[in-house]
Amino acid sequence: MRLATWNVNSVSSRLPRLVEWLDLAKPDVLCLQETKTAEFPAAEVEALGYQVAAHGNGRWNGVALLSRIGLDDVSLGFPDEPGYPDPETRAIGATCGGARIWSLYVPNGRTVDDPHYQYKLSWLAALKTAIAAEVATGAPVAICGDFNVAPTDADVWDPSAFVGSTHVTDAERAALRALLDLGLVDIIPKPMKGNNPFTYWDYRAGMFHKDMGMRIDLVYATESLAGRVTGAYIDREARKGKSPSDHAPVVVDLD
């Protein structure tokens, strides 16, 4: 089973790249973030053999799940999901091939003194409670997506450049550890080039070319899934070329 997650930064703009990548990588389940549309282009991916579930309502955010191994019991959002002020389209879950899979787009946080930062922490805390309930059932669970937090200093190109910024604060990293404390494992993917497991590079200033990136797209899985992992990689080829997303897909293979 091949599981992948990719922040596409608009599925409408990225549709040619998405179709190309599905044909190339052939994931069984793909979690998408920042689809940025209320009308997911379902027909185009259904033509490639995928079932689709999408949760989006317009200009920002938006998540989706694509699966060719079943897509059942779809959840749009999770119980008691915080909003800003109303819940946004940042989470979608479904049962695929016997596993509970979530595609997540964690709030950015903007700056540490912005109300959006507290919203981010609240959202992560509520996510923990919701996922704890699913893990407690004993089912295999994987939460995948753009967490907007770099777990360690090794996950940013220069820690000194992030002092005082969001994505690296103790509180955000503690929120990730609280998720791991549920019994989840961080499936760290291998970069296809170099030593940095980055998944995001800003469009500006040649950041990708200089490998000035961050690892913020994560796959956290229960031991029942993590023990089946045969490989995991970041598809940086998808970050190259014409009209790429600013994120690369993370691909996890399971026995």
Next chain:
DNA sequence: ATGCCTTATTTCATAAGA
């Protein structure tokens, strides 16, 4: 010290991203 790029939208300007 700052912009650098890309997106969608009640578009020739703005908000947001991280």
